[in-house]
Amino acid sequence: MTTAVVWFRKCLRIHDNAVLSWACESDEVDSVLPVFIMNEEIGAEGDNKFGFNRTRFLVESLRDLSDSLERELGLKLMILKGAYLETIDTLIDSLEDDAFLAYEYCSEPEILLLSVEINDLGSSGRTAFRSRAFPASHTLLDIEKTVRSPTYSNPKSMKDMERIFRNQFGTNEIGFYDIKDPLPVPEIGKPMAELKSLHNEIEISYLEDYLLSQYPERMGKDQYFHGGEGEALERLARKVTARPAYVNNFRKPKTYSTNLQEDPREPSTTGLSPYLSTGCLSIRKIWKECEKSYLSGEHSQPPESLHGQMMFREMFYLLSRSVINWDKSTGNENCKEINWDDFDRSKMESWESGMTGYPFIDAMMRQLDETGWMHHLGRHAVSCFLTRGQLWQSWTRGRDVFERKLVDSDWAINNGNWLWLAGVAPFSMPYYRVYNPCPDSKSSLNVETELAEFVRHWVPELKDFPSRYIFEPHLAPLPIQISSGCVIGKDYPLPIVDRKDSRKKNLARFKISLQN
DNA sequence: GGATCCGTTGTAGCT
DNA sequence: AAGCTACAACGGATC
Numbered sequence: 001m002t003t004a005v006v007w008f009r010k011c012l013r014i015h016d017n018a019v020l021s022w023a024c025e026s027d028e029v030d031s032v033l034p035v036f037i038m039n040e041e042i043g044a045e046g047d048n049k050f051g052f053n054r055t056r057f058l059v060e061s062l063r064d065l066s067d068s069l070e071r072e073l074g075l076k077l078m079i080l081k082g083a084y085l086e087t088i089d090t091l092i093d094s095l096e097d098d099a100f101l102a103y104e105y106c107s108e109p110e111i112l113l114l115s116v117e118i119n120d121l122g123s124s125g126r127t128a129f130r131s132r133a134f135p136a137s138h139t140l141l142d143i144e145k146t147v148r149s150p151t152y153s154n155p156k157s158m159k160d161m162e163r164i165f166r167n168q169f170g171t172n173e174i175g176f177y178d179i180k181d182p183l184p185v186p187e188i189g190k191p192m193a194e195l196k197s198l199h200n201e202i203e204i205s206y207l208e209d210y211l212l213s214q215y216p217e218r219m220g221k222d223q224y225f226h227g228g229e230g231e232a233l234e235r236l237a238r239k240v241t242a243r244p245a246y247v248n249n250f251r252k253p254k255t256y257s258t259n260l261q262e263d264p265r266e267p268s269t270t271g272l273s274p275y276l277s278t279g280c281l282s283i284r285k286i287w288k289e290c291e292k293s294y295l296s297g298e299h300s301q302p303p304e305s306l307h308g309q310m311m312f313r314e315m316f317y318l319l320s321r322s323v324i325n326w327d328k329s330t331g332n333e334n335c336k337e338i339n340w341d342d343f344d345r346s347k348m349e350s351w352e353s354g355m356t357g358y359p360f361i362d363a364m365m366r367q368l369d370e371t372g373w374m375h376h377l378g379r380h381a382v383s384c385f386l387t388r389g390q391l392w393q394s395w396t397r398g399r400d401v402f403e404r405k406l407v408d409s410d411w412a413i414n415n416g417n418w419l420w421l422a423g424v425a426p427f428s429m430p431y432y433r434v435y436n437p438c439p440d441s442k443s444s445l446n447v448e449t450e451l452a453e454f455v456r457h458w459v460p461e462l463k464d465f466p467s468r469y470i471f472e473p474h475l476a477p478l479p480i481q482i483s484s485g486c487v488i489g490k491d492y493p494l495p496i497v498d499r500k501d502s503r504k505k506n507l508a509r510f511k512i513s514l515q516n
Numbered sequence: 517g518g519a520t521c522c523g524t525t526g527t528a529g530c531t
Numbered sequence: 532a533a534g535c536t537a538c539a540a541c542g543g544a545t546c
Contacts, residue, residue, distance in 0.1 A: 156543080157523060252525065303524035312524075377525075420524095423541095432539045433526040503527090507539075514541070 003095050003193040004029040007088075007103035008036045008077070009111075010138050012061045013229040014068050016182035016282035019102045019134050024073065024186035029100065033193035034069055035091065036062060038081045038202070051404040052211075052218055053372025057227040059207045061278050064228025066204055073189030079207075082200045085117050092121070092129050096194045101131040107143045107321040108411055139317045140179060140283055140310065141168055147322040154322055154334070156427040158303040161311045164318070176291055182284040224373050225274050225407055232275035239270045240289045240306075247290055248299035250306045252376070269376065270306070273408035276313070283310060315427075316416035327415045329396050329424075336424040338513040340387070340394040347391045350496050351382070352401050354459070357488075357495035358437040360451070360471055361385050363458035372407035380421055384435040387422040388510055390502040395422035423510065431510050434503050438471040461492040 004023035011017050023032045042050040042058075050058070066077040080087050092099040101118065115133050122129045135142055146152060146164060155161050169177040212219050225231070240247055252269075275281035290306045293299065302308030325332040329340075349355075354362035354369070364378040374382070379402075385391060386398045395418040402418070403409050419425035439451055452467040462473060465484045469476035474488040474495055481487045488494055 159523095159544095308524070380525080426542080427523075428541090429523070429526080430539080430541060432541085436527060511540085 001030045001097040002028060002100050003031045003033055003097045004190070005088075005091065005095075005099055005101045005193075006032060006034045007101060008034060008065065009103060009106065010277075011104050011279040012036075012065050013232070013280055013282065014065070014072060014185050015229065015233070016137055016285055018137055018183060019104055021183050021186045022134065023102060024189050029190060030097065031193040032073075032075055032190045033095070033195065034075050034077045036065075036077060036079050037084055037087050038079060039084050039087075042207075047400075049403055049409075051372070052215055053223070053405065053407050054409055056211055056219075056223070057225065057274055057372065057407045058278065059204065059211060060227030060231075061229070061280050062227075063204050063208070064230050064280070068229060072185055075189050075192055077204075078195075078198075079202050079204060080198060080200050081202050084114055085121075087200065088118060089121060090198065090200075092126075094196055094198060098128040099130070101129070103131075103133060104138065105133045105136040105144065106138070107136070107317060137183075137282060137284065138279055139314055140287060141165075141314050141318065143317055143321050146318055152322070154319055154426075155315050158308065158311065161315050162302065165311065165314075174295070176294075179284060179287060181288060182282045218370075221370070224371050225271060227274070227278065227280065229275075229280045232272070232281035235270075235272060235275065236281060236286060236289060239272065240286065241292070244293040244296050247293035247306060248297060251300050251304040252309060271373075273410075274372075277408045277410040277413075283313070286310070313413060316412045319416060320412035327396075327399070327411070329394055334425050334427075335419055336514065338388075338422075338424060338510065341392045343397065344391070344393060347393060347496060348397055350493070351386050351391060351393075351398075355493050356385070356437075356497075357474065357493040358385070358471075358499070359455045359459045359462055359473060359492075360439060361437050363455045366458045368402075368405050372405060374406070379417065381435045381437060383418060383421040385437050388431060388506055389434045390437065390497050390499060390506070392502070392506055392509070395419065395424065431514075432507055434507065437499055459492070461486050 004026070006019055006023045011019070014020060020034070023029050040050050041048045042055045062077070062079065069075040069077050080091065088101060092101065103115075105115075106112070115131075118131050122131055141164065146168060149167075151167070152164075155164060165177050169179055172178045272281060272286060276283060276286070287307065287310055294307075299305065300308075302311050319334060320326045323332060323334045326334065329335055330337065350357075351361075352365065352369075354365035356362055356365075361382055364374050364382050367378075368374045368382075383395070383398050383402075386393050387395050399414060399418040402414050403411070406414070416425075420428050423429070423431035452470045455470050456463045456465070462470060462484070465473055465476070465486060466480065469480065472495075473481070473486065473492060476484070476488070478487070486492050
């Protein structure tokens with residue numbers, strides 16, 4: 001008799017889940033054990049990779065997965081806490097039947113290494129253990145196959161990605177890439193595996209209680225996104241399927257003037273990224289939903305279109321697999337060496353806590369901390385500010401903060417975006433395009449209303465400040481500061497750097513670094 | 517092989 | 532107020 005251990009890692013869903021479908025349908029399998037392993041320290045702020053919002057989103061996603069496994073397939077999700085390899089080792093020993101560990105391929109170095117170690121578990125005289133890494137459904141492309149192709153070279157632009165997509169998928173009769181339909185939810189489950197209880201097993205309710213007791217205040221606040229496959233599919237239907245005109249007209253760079261403070265009714269982007277990073281939503285599912293819209297008429301094209309956004313995601317996944325030291329600033333062929341300043345605790349803390357004296361930057365950093373979300377162009381502005389724009393700190397520091405705090409945190413994409421925005425990657429925009437931390441009325445932004453209101457919401461010190469000075473309050477005459485109830489330097493910080501001087505100096509430094 | 521073009525989303529200052 | 536121009540100026544691909 002064989003038990004399929006279905007190891008959920010990123011693919012926190014039952015639709016389009018090849019591993020789960022295999023376990024439910026294969027003749028090789030007699031019983032099933034769905035497992036999630038929590039290998040990271042969670043919840044506490046500090047150096048860990050899971051800050052509060054990310055943890056809450058994960059726990060909600062696990063709750064939803066657990067419920068749907070039970071409801072649809074009569075299976076119970078087991079959650080184990082501990083290091084991956086040890087946990088798997090103990091688990092297969094405690095099974096009554098032969099174990100067949102089934103999991104999805106993952107391109108991250110740590111997991112690639114782990115899959116070798118997992119194979120070794122089977123070869124060390126243990127006949128009752130087999131394992132299989134299934135092709136990933138986390139990406140559209142087969143990452144391993146693509147980077148191992150003799151014609152592969154690191155993609156740098158959308159043109160490169162279009163070539164890779166054409167080669168891998170071909171096009172069908174209506175000119176779309178020939179991408180397979182997502183798998184349906186399996187119709188029948190298998191019996192749940194028999195298992196004695198394990199010392200490191202934890203209940204989801206324990207995690208929920210932990211969050212409530214550790215973060216009572218934060219748990220009480222509204223959140224933009226709730227984790228889970230159910231939420232993901234509902235949001236997909238509401239934001240994408242139901243809005244063909246929105247999908248067909250979608251142009252990412254044009255989503256700025258709408259509300260930066262996520263409005264659950266009508267945000268400017270789809271807000272689906274947290275569901276993609278956890279795998280609550282299948283990338284094939286959203287790709288195909290966009291296609292349905294595209295069939296109805298004219299539509300935007302990559303790089304700006306929704307398909308274009310997904311292709312950039314694929315690009316970062318490819319690069320993160322093919323570029324050694326993808327997450328490092330040295331020994332990384334996709335990272336130019338820049339003489340960033342040494343770590344400056346004061347500057348970093350001002351940036352992270354939203355106390356730079358630049359209200360637009362501070363508003364977004366506070367929004368990130370409280371909600372786990374920031375609009376994509378806000379991410380551009382704050383990362384440029386930290387690196388080549390103003391503070392001249394290494395991108396890896398900012399990367400760490402984003403990784404911990406963002407609900408859509410994703411190793412390949414987060415590193416890729418920082419490489420790009422710090423101006424160090426080969427696919428970067430020209431480095432002299434420095435974002436202005438103080439939007440003004442001459443830009444395309446709607447200053448009078450939305451952005452000013454956004455700042456007043458997240459930087460309440462400035463709630464009574466006139467719009468004219470709201471992005472550079474230190475320039476307001478003192479009587480105005482006093483009558484607005486916020487004296488700059490006392491109630492809200494003075495700018496920690498002069499934005500124009502630092503911009504000029506940093507442009508020159510960047511040029512020198514490139515010449516060396 | 518030198519010139520030209522292009523890269524997902526720029527800024528500042530002027531009219 | 533929107534739109535223009537100058538700025539600053541890399542590096543790889545393409546012709």
